[in-house]
Amino acid sequence: MLKIDRQKFIEKELHMYGSVLISDMSLKLNCSEETIRRDLKDLEAHNKLKRIHGGAFLPDADDKGAPTYLRETFLSKEKEELASYTIKNYIKENDTIMLDCSTTCLTLAQQLFITNIKVTIITNSLRIFNLFGKQSSAVKLIAIGGSFRQRASSFVGYQATDALSHYLADKCFISCPAVDLTHGLVDNNLNESQIRKSYIEHSRQHFLIADHTKFSDTADYVITKLENINLVISDRKLPEVWEETLKNCNLPIRYC
Missing domain, CATH: 1.10.10 (Arc Repressor Mutant, subunit A)
Incomplete structure (x- = not known):
């Protein structure tokens, strides 16, 4: 042809x-x-x-993010390793955690479901809701509703950010579409960026879980500066410019 x-x-x-x-x-x-x-x-x-x-x-004019089902096909092994490392080292019994709508956090939730750790999850992800609707689990799930964003199978909008304002979690886990050297965590969708920003505002510790590809990508909407994150978890050693940037921000990085 x-x-x-x-x-x-x-x-x-x-x-x-x-x-x-x-x-x-x-x-x-x-x-x-x-x-x-x-x-x-x-x-x-x-x-x-x-x-x-x-x-x-x-891409949509107002929503440039890739559909969830497409993102799930990418780096599945690396996401499993990131999730396993995160659970082993940074999630304890009885933690209250916030998870975004990323496929990395979905993988994290899937492993929490299997290991049956007693935690409370606050999330706007429909995929995570459905995961814990399958059978009895030690996990307590708090659903954040709002306007449905089909591309990410998530709930966004003022109803969602208003609901989040009533909670204070021990930890939030963010896996945004891209990380920018100058602007920090960035997003493909304005409404989703506001949800991730709310997770950071309403949690005590903030974790960025990002595979190496996200440090070479870009997006349009700023979530927060790198200085507002407590720890970065990635799957392989980042380029020297990133190592230096994180060091200057006093932001430790761990590799799974």
Whole structure:
């Protein structure tokens, strides 16, 4: 198939489903995954899509984040290692914790569900709500409602931030879309950035759990400065510029 025909097919799939996986396109078009990667790179250069590791999606003008089901396919092993390390070292019995709507925090919740640690979770994530609705668990769940954001399966808006204002958690765990050298934690969605900001305001300790790719990405909405975080947890050693930046902010980093 010619390049122009492949790319037209990819665009059609994107407009039909909102996102595509490289592996799926490779099978459907009977070509290598590397060929699909080049096609996606070309299409992104023409502002036809937004690439993500493993696929691509159509960003919305007001919501540039990748859909949850697409993000779940990316770095699943690393997220499991981050979650396991975090639970082992930074979550204790009877803690009250806040978890955002990231797939990293969803993985953290899944491991809490399996280990059955007695904690209270406050979250705006529908995926986490559904996880603990399956069967009896030692976890106490507090659901933060509001306007439903389909792309992230989360609840946002003034109802959500107002509800959060009534709580004070021991710890919050944030895994935002990107971390910026100058501006700190940043988000793809304004409403979601306000939720994450509220988690930080209404918790005693603030943990950033971020795989290495988030330190080379960017986003549009500021959540908080690095100085307002107590600890960074990542999956592999960061570039020297990041190590130096975190050191200057007196912000320790731990690798799982």
